Amino acid sequence: MSNRGANAEGTTGFPDDELLHEQEFIDGLYARVDVLRGDTEASVGDALAQGNTPMQARLERDVLVAERSGLLAALNAVDGSLCFGRIDLTSGVTHHIGRIGVRADDTEHTPILIDWRAPVARPFYLATGHTPMDLRRRRHITTDGRRVTDLHDEILDLGDHERTGHEDPTGDAVLLAALNSARTGRMSDIVQTIQAEQDRIIRAPHKGVLVVEGGPGTGKTAVALHRAAYLLYEYRELLAKRAVLIVGPNPAFLGYIGEVLPSLGETGVLLATVGELFPGVRATATDAPRAAAVKGRADMAEVLAAVVQSRQALPDPVIAIEHDRDVLMLDAGLVQVARERTREAQLPHNVAREYFEGHILNTLTDMLAERIGTDPFDGSNLLDPSDITQIRDDLAENPEVWSAIDQLWPRLTPQSLVADFLADPEGYVPDEDAAAIRRPVTGAWTTADVPLLDEAAELLGEDDRVARALADQERRAQVAYAQGVLDVSYASRTYEFEDKDEEDSEVLSAHNIIDAERMAERHEEDDHRSAAERAAADRTWAFGHIIVDEAQELSPMAWRLLMRRSPTRSMTLVGDPAQTAEAAGVGSWSEILSPYVEDRWEHKRLAVNYRTPSEIMDVAAGVLRARHPDFEPPRSVRSTGVRPWARAAGDDLPGTVAKAVAELTPAEGRLAVIAPRELHTSLAARLEDVTAGEEPDLTRTVVLLDPRQAKGLEFDSVLVVEPARYGTSDLYVALTRATQALGIVYEGELPQALRAATV
Numbered sequence: 001m002s003n004r005g006a007n008a009e010g011t012t013g014f015p016d017d018e019l020l021h022e023q024e025f026i027d028g029l030y031a032r033v034d035v036l037r038g039d040t041e042a043s044v045g046d047a048l049a050q051g052n053t054p055m056q057a058r059l060e061r062d063v064l065v066a067e068r069s070g071l072l073a074a075l076n077a078v079d080g081s082l083c084f085g086r087i088d089l090t091s092g093v094t095h096h097i098g099r100i101g102v103r104a105d106d107t108e109h110t111p112i113l114i115d116w117r118a119p120v121a122r123p124f125y126l127a128t129g130h131t132p133m134d135l136r137r138r139r140h141i142t143t144d145g146r147r148v149t150d151l152h153d154e155i156l157d158l159g160d161h162e163r164t165g166h167e168d169p170t171g172d173a174v175l176l177a178a179l180n181s182a183r184t185g186r187m188s189d190i191v192q193t194i195q196a197e198q199d200r201i202i203r204a205p206h207k208g209v210l211v212v213e214g215g216p217g218t219g220k221t222a223v224a225l226h227r228a229a230y231l232l233y234e235y236r237e238l239l240a241k242r243a244v245l246i247v248g249p250n251p252a253f254l255g256y257i258g259e260v261l262p263s264l265g266e267t268g269v270l271l272a273t274v275g276e277l278f279p280g281v282r283a284t285a286t287d288a289p290r291a292a293a294v295k296g297r298a299d300m301a302e303v304l305a306a307v308v309q310s311r312q313a314l315p316d317p318v319i320a321i322e323h324d325r326d327v328l329m330l331d332a333g334l335v336q337v338a339r340e341r342t343r344e345a346q347l348p349h350n351v352a353r354e355y356f357e358g359h360i361l362n363t364l365t366d367m368l369a370e371r372i373g374t375d376p377f378d379g380s381n382l383l384d385p386s387d388i389t390q391i392r393d394d395l396a397e398n399p400e401v402w403s404a405i406d407q408l409w410p411r412l413t414p415q416s417l418v419a420d421f422l423a424d425p426e427g428y429v430p431d432e433d434a435a436a437i438r439r440p441v442t443g444a445w446t447t448a449d450v451p452l453l454d455e456a457a458e459l460l461g462e463d464d465r466v467a468r469a470l471a472d473q474e475r476r477a478q479v480a481y482a483q484g485v486l487d488v489s490y491a492s493r494t495y496e497f498e499d500k501d502e503e504d505s506e507v508l509s510a511h512n513i514i515d516a517e518r519m520a521e522r523h524e525e526d527d528h529r530s531a532a533e534r535a536a537a538d539r540t541w542a543f544g545h546i547i548v549d550e551a552q553e554l555s556p557m558a559w560r561l562l563m564r565r566s567p568t569r570s571m572t573l574v575g576d577p578a579q580t581a582e583a584a585g586v587g588s589w590s591e592i593l594s595p596y597v598e599d600r601w602e603h604k605r606l607a608v609n610y611r612t613p614s615e616i617m618d619v620a621a622g623v624l625r626a627r628h629p630d631f632e633p634p635r636s637v638r639s640t641g642v643r644p645w646a647r648a649a650g651d652d653l654p655g656t657v658a659k660a661v662a663e664l665t666p667a668e669g670r671l672a673v674i675a676p677r678e679l680h681t682s683l684a685a686r687l688e689d690v691t692a693g694e695e696p697d698l699t700r701t702v703v704l705l706d707p708r709q710a711k712g713l714e715f716d717s718v719l720v721v722e723p724a725r726y727g728t729s730d731l732y733v734a735l736t737r738a739t740q741a742l743g744i745v746y747e748g749e750l751p752q753a754l755r756a757a758t759v
């Protein structure tokens with residue numbers, strides 16, 4: 001830590017010029033930001049107060065309000081932690097670095113605070129004594145709200161003998177302070193201390209698929225989130241329109257990471273689990289592992305295609321249609337021809353129905369025409385084309401014809417198709433798989449059902465003839481309305497400017513710059529939801545970039561869903577195969593990716609563990625090495641000197657756990673008790689003020705979780721209960737969640753791998 005204290009006076013009690021100097025800068029910065037905020041609030045207020053204005057002005061007003069509101073949200077989100085660093089260049093220039101960029105109110109709009117994502121800020125993260133990148137000094141500025149509390153300087157130009165009294169010889173005091181600080185139950189950003197290996201990943205180009213792999217605590221999640229913020233900054237035009245999607249393993253995890261992007265001033269991101277990616281469906285039930293594994297298998301795509309085909313039925317043996325005192329017999333042979341012709345079009349089922357309807361109507365028309373129009377003498381047909389058309393039209397009015405078509409080529413929804421299939425899967429999958437996935441037709445949806453629904457939606461498509469007709473009608477009404485607006489605008493112009501020639505007028509009115517078609521289009525665009533909000537409601541949305549955390553957990557069917565949302569294949573996938581728990585998870589990155597991008601994807605590794613001290617990491621690594629002797633754990637960046645311990649519970653497991661919890665609960669910070677789900681009720685009964693359940697409140701001091709829920713999270717202290725009941729990867733996850741202390745309580749035997757490593 002620096003040798004200077006927490007206010008503008010040094011330890012000697014004399015004023016500290018450096019601190020004072022930085023405080024002056026920060027005061028000036030906030031003064032500017034306060035003005036900016038005031039101006040922005042006022043302009044939003046003015047715009048909203050305008051009331052009923054002509055359409056063109058309203059459109060401009062809405063754009064302004066949206067932009068300014070975004071700016072306000074960013075200003076408010078970063079308030080109190082605006083500036084965190086400074087770089088001094090050998091040229092004598094200095095730049096302050098912050099969460100967003102701020103410019104002075106001068107004619108040049110001189111930058112006074114550089115956004116951490118700007119290229120100018122990059123040396124702050126990358127410069128070393130070996131490669132100083134033209135820096136003499138890097139300064140970390142620690143603030144408490146608007147007050148500067150500490151400075152840490154690293155000298156990067158070894159020939160520079162000037163000293164400030166705030167030198168940090170190791171250069172990692174700020175990082176270690178961040179790693180040792182008490183956890184809050186919410187992940188915080190790492191923008192002040194991004195390490196060079198992380199920075200290179202954060203700023204990698206957005207095109208193509210980037211896989212980021214690393215052990216527990218290597219900052220994969222932190223890097224993924226900062227990458228989202230970086231991409232939104234660097235490719236703002238594109239990504240503000242198309243939005244960024246971040247996929248996480250469960251809602252508790254999304255809650256845990258949910259504050260990081262707003263703290264970086266970014267809100268245009270959709271955070272979702274795979275179970276939330278089918279609009280209108282909420283996955284509330286949980287599958288048994290075997291069922292999830294079957295539903296996630298790649299061949300389910302073919303299985304569902306076969307289910308759809310099986311709904312395209314044949315009469316058994318005939319359907320009799322009464323028409324005009326005639327009976328028309330639709331037999332299997334005739335329908336099969338119509339069905340084959342329809343299938344040849346290779347369209348989704350519901351879209352193809354229009355063709356099937358046509359073929360059946362034609363078949364029936366031919367049948368009837370032959371029956372009533374054939375000349376008994378020479379066998380020729382006496383009907384002319386208008387008679388044939390009339391017959392066809394009459395048939396199209398007959399409800400029996402439509403009931404036959406509905407029976408043979410029914411309109412299907414993804415929900416009905418998948419629910420019916422799951423209620424009766426025999427014949428489509430092997431018997432033992434069918435037994436694993438069968439459930440009542442009214443059963444609640446699970447996360448593993450969502451990729452099946454999405455697949456079904458693709459196979460079925462939408463018969464949007466009615467919607468299209470309505471939209472056409474609506475559009476014609478809008479164009480007519482827009483034309484009316486333009487006419488009114490033209491008429492009012494002649495009133496207002498009657499003393500001026502049209503050419504002389506400096507005031508442009510709507511009719512000068514826009515025609516009715518375009519104006520109607522603008523009206524359609526008049527959708528105030530952000531891109532992320534619109535994306536959340538649209539199954540077919542193509543995201544600008546997709547980030548997947550814990551990517552190793554996703555099934556092949558879930559990958560199909562995600563790839564549909566990313567036609568440009570602009571993706572960042574982060575994960576750790578050693579932490580794979582889901583039976584449906586995929587074995588290797590190339591297995592996941594080759595069907596979509598062959599071998600055109602990049603692979604980066606993170607090797608330093610920032611979370612888990614070496615004493616705890618050694619224990620966790622031992623567990624994996626017991627199964628995989630060559631396993632290489634990530635290197636812990638710090639050690640605490642505190643060894644993990646293990647304690648036998650005797651015959652009172654809940655009592656021993658309660659005692660251990662009392663010992664391990666940090667004065668500040670959070671404790672997780674990680675225990676098999678079946679023990680939760682008995683343990684919760686003995687733990688005061690504990691939070692548990694599907695979505696526990698992670699900000700509470702003591703949280704009770706099962707190992708799957710603990711994935712991706714971290715706590716100051718962790719108590720692992722009954723480790724012998726976990727699978728290897730679940731145990732590895734559980735053991736690597738603590739930043740400070742780890743205890744283990746067990747009944748019976750302690751697994752061999754844990755015996756030697758604990759006290």
Ligand SMILES: Nc1ncnc2c1ncn2[C@@H]1O[C@H](COP(=O)(O)OP(=O)(O)OP(=O)(O)O)[C@@H](O)[C@H]1O
Pocket residue numbers: 175178179188189190193194195198214215216217218219220221222223576610611711712713714736
């Ligand atoms: N450069 C950094 N500066 C400060 N803290 C960091 C840095 N990198 C990572 N951390 C911290 O390390 C902890 C672990 O990070 P993170 O959760 O992103 O790791 P992970 O690789 O996703 O872990 P896991 O696979 O176990 O979920 C977090 O508290 C994060 O804030």
